[in-house]
Amino acid sequence: MEVGVFFFILIGFAAINIAYYIFLSKVGFSQIDEPLGDSHKAVSVIICSKNEQENLKILIPKLLKQNHSNFELILINDASHDDTRYVIEEFMTQDKRIKMVHVVNNENFWGNKKYALTLGIKKAVNDSLIFIDADCVPNSNEWLAIMTRHLTIEKSIVLGYGGYQNVKKSLLNALIRFETGFTAIQYFSYAMRGNPYMGVGRNLAYTATQFYKVGGFISHMKVLGGDDDLFVNQVATYENTAVSLNEASFTYSMPKTSWPAWWNQKKRHVNTANHYKKSHKLLLGFFYLTQIGFLISSVLALVFDNNWMILSVIIILRYLVFWIVVGKGLARFRESDIIIIIPFLEILLVGTQFALFIENILHPPKQWK
Structure with missing residues (x-):
């Protein structure tokens, strides 16, 4: 033949x-092993917000209800044009765990999320830092405790899953969730096999010690985006990185609902991948x-x-x-x-x-x- x-x-x-x-x-085939770390160690939850007044009204109450006894919320108002600052200030009057960082655009770092995040990290009083985006919500009240438990003496970075809400009868939504899930399957598997290369800021944890050890974002400060994946790509190793596959530790956010909006979002993500290790x-x-x-x-x-x-x-x-x-x-x-x-x-x-x-x-x- x-x-x-x-x-x-x-x-x-x-x-x-x-x-x-x-x-x-x-x-898909690994058993979920729960970490042995302290689920109630002091942590700082850091949220960078730019024009997120409505999303913060949803997220902050959910964070305050987390089953964790020792945390602070660092809410960064990144030069917002809406009422984000006033929403944060109102919540501050209701709970002393909330702190605000008000960012005024710096001509050297105009529109750079890493600059805003750096100011937020400097504001944090705890070494353990956990990040979530303003348009996300935790999948359960155990999210913070589980992510915290993964931070141990050996593990200074924790990769969590940040997914998107299901919008019925939408091809764009199906594509977004497939791309997000498949990307997570890749970076989780690489990390579990000893070669971590990225994480997502929608659900990520690392220590301030680790952050300052490498000079923060300084090596890629001028690169648009990459506050999550480029940082992880730079510092993550098999020894210092953990992953959380527990469903209760996932976060979810509303995806883009129009093709142009999603297209612009993905352009930023693709741009940062060019700066990964060779x-x-x-x-x-x-x-x-x-x-x-x-x-x-x-x-x-x-x-x-x-x-x-x-x-x-x-x-x-x-x-x-x-x-x-x-x-x-x-x-x-x-x-x-x-x-x-x-x-x-x-x-x-x-x-x-x-x-x-x-x-x-x-x-x-x-x-x-």
């Missing part, structure tokens, strides 16, 4: 994809190229090769492994409803990521929000 070159190319890409998905199986860029970039290679070679092989039976088996096997591994990971992150359509979402995501990469080269983003 004669076979063409596309047949062997497809086998190569499929084999690499399958091996990579097996590597990512840590998230080893991480190579690993992630190589896998992305093999995804594209598999999709293209599948089409070419089916068109130009007559071995449809064998080709179909290869393609089905690759997607079966993808479905099982990614599906198990998404189920752990409470995204089970989109599992049935993830092959379609993968194709859509690969296409949009390529378009984002091109647009970022032509029109790089200017400010974090």
